[in-house]
Amino acid sequence: MRIIIPGLAVLGLMTTAALAQAPNPNPEPSCKMCEGTYVPAEEIQAYTKKAQAEHRVDQQVRDIDIGKAHIALGVEHRGPLDKPGAHAVAEHDLVSEAYHIIDGTATLKLGPNLVNKERRPADEETVRLYNGPGNNADDIKDGVSYNLKAGDVVFIPAGTGHLFTQIDDHIDYIMIRIDPDKITPLKDEAASKAYLGQ
Numbered sequence: 001m002r003i004i005i006p007g008l009a010v011l012g013l014m015t016t017a018a019l020a021q022a023p024n025p026n027p028e029p030s031c032k033m034c035e036g037t038y039v040p041a042e043e044i045q046a047y048t049k050k051a052q053a054e055h056r057v058d059q060q061v062r063d064i065d066i067g068k069a070h071i072a073l074g075v076e077h078r079g080p081l082d083k084p085g086a087h088a089v090a091e092h093d094l095v096s097e098a099y100h101i102i103d104g105t106a107t108l109k110l111g112p113n114l115v116n117k118e119r120r121p122a123d124e125e126t127v128r129l130y131n132g133p134g135n136n137a138d139d140i141k142d143g144v145s146y147n148l149k150a151g152d153v154v155f156i157p158a159g160t161g162h163l164f165t166q167i168d169d170h171i172d173y174i175m176i177r178i179d180p181d182k183i184t185p186l187k188d189e190a191a192s193k194a195y196l197g198q
Helices: 006-020 041-054 125-131 189-196
Strands: 058-065 070-078 089-092 096-111 134-137 144-148 153-156 161-179
Touching: 041 058, 041 070, 041 189, 058 125, 058 189, 070 096, 144 161
Parallel strands: none
Antiparallel strands: 058 070, 070 161, 089 134, 089 161, 096 144, 096 153, 096 161
């Protein structure tokens, strides 16, 4: 005679499912035999000088394949801003960003609800080379504003609008871009040196 206790049967199924989803005790690295990448402070400073001299905002220093994604390093310099212009909100569909503020102060607004959203042109340099497809907009409805200063860090997931609403004198920051779909082109040290004219 066989006795089935419903609670134990469910528990058995749950245990089997949990064992099936257990992590591999011997995982392989997601980036097989990849080497590390070093970017010296002098190179970062050269990008900041180039930005100031040529009135550039966004510059990509490296874009590296890390196995399951690309990760990129950008150097940003923005001058004074009293109020944002039209369509100054940026949003990236696939690429997330993290800012580390190096110098200066500014107010940054973040949020997903874009006002008067418009597709960014596919041939725009930043779309092609830095952060992929996305939108611009006039404002962020119910956005949250943050007063940024040196040492602060900001995370901006893909799909989140971001808008500098005010910059006191300038703001310099390092940007890390995470590109899980590998839509941005790789950039190595040689390409960086060529861009800087070194």
